[in-house]
Amino acid sequence: MEGIDRAAVLRAKAGDREAFREIVESHSRHVFGLAFRMTGNEEDAEDVVQETFLKAYRGLARFEGSSEVSTWLHRIAANCAVDLLRRRKGGFSESAGSDDTDLLPDSRSGPEAAALGSEIDGRIQASLGRLSAMERAAFTLRHFEGRSIREIAGVLGVRAGAAKNCVFRAVAKLREDLGPVRTAAR
């Protein structure tokens, strides 16, 4: 796969649009997955996907092949998502405002269990939405992408210590929000 990717990049660099189409078609779904996890919103994730491939196309000449094509694309996507999250930060903070832990039902069976499941899902989304752009990005890259702290620092353009703090702060916030829900769900 990576060999095919590199060959496609070389052809695209030489002006072959079809080669770039191959790259777009084979990586779009993964880029969307990352974008959605980082933004938590389908519409934003679609914007990130478009922006990512546009930037990749414009930056083809600068891609030296020292990393894998997927890594290169994910790095661009992460940066696009971070930029977008920073611009939309106000909206994310609002979604985390309510704290309705007390509203959880006491007994769970049938429809109530389903309602609880949906509530937990909503809580997870709200909790992820409460993370700052940097925290959400750092956590996604660490947990879902398996990136090292050094790599995350590179993507986010911060020092390794700051990237590490972002990841830990994200987990601390998730723990604060999700702890009561998980306990209630047992």
Place this chain on the structure above:
Amino acid sequence: MKHSTDQDLLTFHWDADRATGAHVAGCASCAARLSELRAVVRAAEGAAVPERGEGYGRDVWARLAPSLPDIAPRARLWDFGFRPLAAAPAVAALVLVLVLVLVATGFLAGRLATPRPPAAAELAELAELRQRVLFAELSEHLERSEAVLLELANAPRGTVDVSAEQARLTELLPANRLYRQASRRAGQPAITGVLDELERVLLDVEHGPSQLTRAERDALARRIETDGVLFRLRVLSSRIRAGGKTPPSPAPDSLLERKRA
């Protein structure tokens, strides 16, 4: 016995370092906390990603393709057998000869020809071009600065770590200084004023502590939001984006009054 911190446990969860692993194996309390932390990060996986079908890549391409310009293949010298290192002395000599020829030509031309003053239209065109370039670059800089200010203003309550934001300032501050100087030279007092104010806030953050107490965080948020730095930044940014025209120079106080109204 010294227990593992949450950070140690998370690092162990992702990187499986041996020292923490050995401790957790023999410590029920740390094992329980590790299990809780794992449950928390796994809970985040519960946030489902909407499925995209096999044809998604084709859809993305269909939307993307019209906006892609053609890439002109760049012919490189080494594609034709040129070896940069081997040819370095020859290239240096060639460059030297060219420089000498240019200097000599310039010297002779200066002595023989009467310099023609640039036409007013050319000067105006040049000034407009310079301004457009400045605005395009500036717009991006303002966007990045706004993002940092927003992060700081919206930082969670309580003690907060701003080291990530401070790290980003090491790039933003020198750039801000350059734009401020360029805007002053270009006779743009409105832009210079906003950049001046922005620089003061950024400098204070950069030189301040990386851990802010609640009071410090609140004071900073007030300074960013209530004192209007962010607002002025947005006004300037939107005016530049609106058409790259020279923003008028309203007094900062009048802007704030309008905001409060």
